Amino acid sequence: MIKRYGSAVLIGVVALIHSALAQAGAIDDAVRRGVLKVGTTPTYVPFEMTDRQGRIVGFEIDLLGVMSQALGVELELVTVPYTELLPGLLANKFDLIGSGMTVTQERNLKLNFSDSFIVVGQTVLLHPSLAGKVSSIEDLDDASYRIATTEGTTGEAAAQRFLGAARLSRFATPEEGVHQVVIGAADAFIHDAPYNLIASSRAENRALLVLEQPFTFEPLAFGVKKGDFDSLNWINHFLNQVAQDGTYDRLHDKWFKDTAWLEDID
Structure with a gap:
């Protein structure tokens, strides 16, 4: 009886561990993998675009770079057409969307948005x-x-x-x-x-x-799967941190006040 009970408990613990792993958010997955995969469409100047060397650069890309450094992982950009961003997220092709996406009520029915990192129109x-x-x-x-x-x-x-x-x-x-x-x-x-x-x-x-x-009036934000509140919590705290420590202002000035980078854009 005791052996059977112990086996049942062990099975239950294993099941709970597997359940917890299955419910882990995108940020946790990225940390475990060592890579943060971000879906983007590099045609939105100056947020994400391709330079003359074929590299994807921009204000949002720099923010994502700082984000990946804070996580202690590599940043991998997955380029897809803009209309394929949401399907790609839902198909687990990447962890989050970082592509100048505007928060709308219609989109918010299909995914969760972080706090806005900039407002445009x-x-x-x-x-x-x-x-x-x-x-x-x-x-x-x-x-x-x-x-x-x-x-x-x-x-x-x-x-x-x-x-x-x-x-x-x-x-x-x-x-x-x-x-x-x-x-x-x-x-x-x-x-x-x-x-x-x-x-x-x-x-x-x-x-x-x-x-x-x-x-x-259009706030831009990062998008994650619906229900991934752990990832939203981490991203929102990250955005607050970079806003307070001067990182955000430095990157904003680099891309919106200094236009020297235009010479490197294809």
Whole structure:
């Protein structure tokens, strides 16, 4: 009887250990593995992008680098199209999403978000022929205007919401969308403010007009699987730490105040 009882207890303990491991969060998995795997789409300047050496760099990438150092692990970036970020997370292809993702109610039904690490909004790049004709997003809500957006982004959602009367076109990357305005195939491009501000500074885009006032409020955050509260707790404390010790301000100034890095971007 005693032997049987002892065996039952042992089996129960093993089962509990396996259960605990199965429920471990993404951060715990990364520490155990020695690698933090992050899903990203490196087309969002200056958050994640590819330099001339083929390296993925940017403000959010630097934040993730500091995060991995704090965890004592290596950082592995898994590049996928933007529309494949959520499916990739759910399929365990990576531990978290770090790709300039805006927190929305619709997305929050499918994954959990950390605290926001920056707030941006949508702005407009205009063809120079619209100088004096368009001064706000409301002016573009007309069937005579052609609007370019990036597929799967909140820029696309904002265009659908605010510009229902206009003719919308979707492109795989923001660079393609901006180019449509440059060549006159579109009248305006809708995208996040940081990207549009930097895109307008490029030589090939300098003729474009910029409506700099954002017309939406969009917090960006890291995404993890629903129910992974241990990982959220660690990430949120990390974000608070770097905000307090000056790390965040240093990285922010590097990418948003100093534009020397533009010379290294392909």
